Amino acid sequence: MNLSTSNQPQDSSIHILHDKESSHQELGSPSEDTDQQYHHDWKYALKHYFPHYTYQPIGTVQIEERPSWFYCVAYGIQHVLAMFSGVIVLPLILGYDSNTSLFFSGVSTLIFFIVTGGRVPSYLGCSGSFVSIILTISNYTSTSNSEMNTNTAAVQGAILVLSLAYAVVALVVIVFGCKWLEFFMPPIVTGSIITSIGLHLSFLSYDEATKSSFDTYMAIATASAIMLISVYAPTNALRRIALLLGTMTGYFIHAMCNLKGVGPSIDYSEIASNPWIRAPSVYFNLKFDSSSIGMVMPILIVLLAENLGHMKAIGSITHRPMLRYVGRAYLGDAMGCFVASLTGAVPFTTYAENIGVLSVTQVFSPLVILFAAVFAMLLGFFAKFSAIVKSIPQGVLGGVTIILYTLIAITGIRIWVVNKVDFNDTRNIFVGGLPVILATVMQTPLQVNNFQLDGIGAATFGSIILYQVLQGYDGLAMYRKSIKSAFNKNKPRETV
Template identity: 30%
Template sequence: MDDKTVKLQINEKPKWNQWLILSMQHLFAMFGATILVPVLTGLNPAVALLSSGLGTLAYLVITKGQIPAYLGSSFAFIMPVIAAMSLGGPEGVMVGTFAAGIVYGITSLLIKWTGVQWLMNLLPPIVVGPVIMVIGLGLSTTAIEMAMNFDDESGQYVQPMLHFSVALVTLAITIIASVFFKGFFNLIPILFGITGGYVMASFMGLIDFSEIAAAPWLRTPEVVVPFATFTPDWSWSIIFIMAPIALVTLAEHIGDQLVLSKVTGANFVKKPGLHRSIMGDGAATIIASFVGGPPNTTYGENIGVLAITKVFSVFVIGGAAVIAIAFSFVGKMEALIASIPGAVMGGISILLFGIIASSGMRMLIDNRVDLGVKRNLIIASVILVIGIGGAFIEINENLEIAGMALATIIGIFLNWVLPGKEYGFGNGAMFASLEEQLKDDDDEAA
């Protein structure tokens, strides 16, 4: 990276009159996606903002202020969180979120002690790609039910064409912003879509503004704190629903670190180390479990902001985290988010869940995984049908392994027992890049 193109280096502080504006850019970039996850899953959006800010600050501390990454609500956990909500409510979700954070922590320690090769062998593209596809496709019914206003009590759609028209307008605005807008605006299509859909929904009479008017300006977020607001019930079914998904998001995490290193010109895989960045993700997710937020992960949207602005300062990222925490105490902001109609969220979700599924397909394509190889075709096929079909294994009345978690476990098992493991990596593009970065410092020393 040419230093002349960099506006602020990683450890540089911005001038006081620029700091707020630069941090607000990152807040806008993450805002739509971060509030979308709790709205879709039934968690509290204000608490999600709080946990996002606290988690990002913890991440910056754990990575020694050397990685300018913002953490927000993870899309990969949408389906597991919805399942956990049905089993144990928000309290159950917090148990599962804590378990996912522990998986991050254990993985971080193993990488520090033994290196990353074992993780690469456990999660080749032929396993991770189809599981990511399951995450998106498994939620497709949820997106359509929101878009067309499905009523759970009656089991019927209520005014489906009215709501679907709002969803389609929301979808159209999001697509236009994503394809035609340039620069920073290209990074916040979800925010544009929600705003445009909200305006149309208000004209259609689908929004009740009385709750917003009645909400106080300042209000403490409704946190869910273990041993304070509830006593944790360690449901193994919930743990097995959520914890294995952390293995899948680890592959996404590695990809984000490689992109972030490329954008900034630093080598974060070597310094402060992949183990520290994964531990930072784990700490952020554990913090979320202590306040009632969804699991957290590093955000590609904010990496995009870094690439456009060439402002790499961790102080700017920290400023965005502090602003997010402050926003979580604004009662009218919480009421405004709560008033967003399901049709608007459905319109966003049609695109978002499809993009998640397509990202899994892209992982297979980018790594040139050959589905003409029978073992690859078998692994992908089994993962897709088990994950989307909703298969489950009931071990006892307190333990059930279902859906995406079961698909992940079976995919890992099949990859382990079937011959020809090398075919599961394709050309290994992502992992080859990882190995290259791991060797960089050693080559320079030589």
């Protein structure tokens, strides 16, 4: 579909400078008036930095529109509930405080909203690519009885370095566009990386679900509940929060078993002892360790691939040219990770679950995401919520995470399907298959001097390097073309 045709609404903040500059040339404006005219242009551009969000009461609500204020709140709450895995489950696995994660996910999303000019409908959650690395660096083991993960100084320092590198890449993309980036990470590579993440993390779920026979039964019950709700729930809204409802079902079943004297008892002591309202905890503790930084930096490639894929997905469902905002989306992600490194929260980036909600509701207004961010920040002050989350039994958590990591793996495979990757090409078999196998079986990090590489990092580098090597001369030609395109003066520019 041609997104540049006249029936598509134009983004005035993107083209305003070019259009007004052209009008000056046509009218032959005196050179002494140029500064005054450009001053007016920038005032106009800043005034229109955010869309005016035209009220749209029925049907599809596009990016430059909004539903009623009531539905802005309702859909915003649904986005937070759908992000249960990214803002609750993954932080819980990593030993982070749930209230802190909720609050700063809202803060990071608010920053992302501002950086992107309110034109990218994305909510920020914890990427699954961080899980294995953080657990390895902090030497933390996740169980239902685990204390908070306090050994995160090296993690925070490494994520700070990652966020700065991410910001540099973002600025390069803002200036030169993202065509050059797509050369390094075509669909066969991005699909391989994301699938590798899901399969590598699945071993963690298996360990959680098999600590005891009762845990195994609870994991099966929880996973089954999630699947049944996802398929048979009467409304799409309920299907979108199947992970949350399935967790509640597993928790309830475990509690009923406890009443009959079956299984380990759920610990409710923290729920009773915690106050109703408490400010989110902030842990500012940085340690710059070269080994930890070396383990975290490969995740940058994964984040670039994930965010690029998310922007393409949003563009496909909204029928808007979203690639012009990739640089600003990267910068918003980088700032989310930067905030996390200074506050002791998990690093936040754009999250796929949010895109699913957009697709189902057909409400694409970023204003709804803004309401979701505010709701998450308010929920972050509800202290008993964190205690309830921490009391989730181990078997239930194992069932939830096996579904979560399955969804991550399938997301990578979906990239191959949507982009029609040709596996009759032998090169694609190796690029797509070998890194996935490596990530699945490699549960011990590879140590080379002070540099450590876990299964996800090995799969990431392996996929990118294999693709470049096996492309041969054709790859060099594609590379020259991508560089030429990046410096093409006629390409669309990102401006405010």
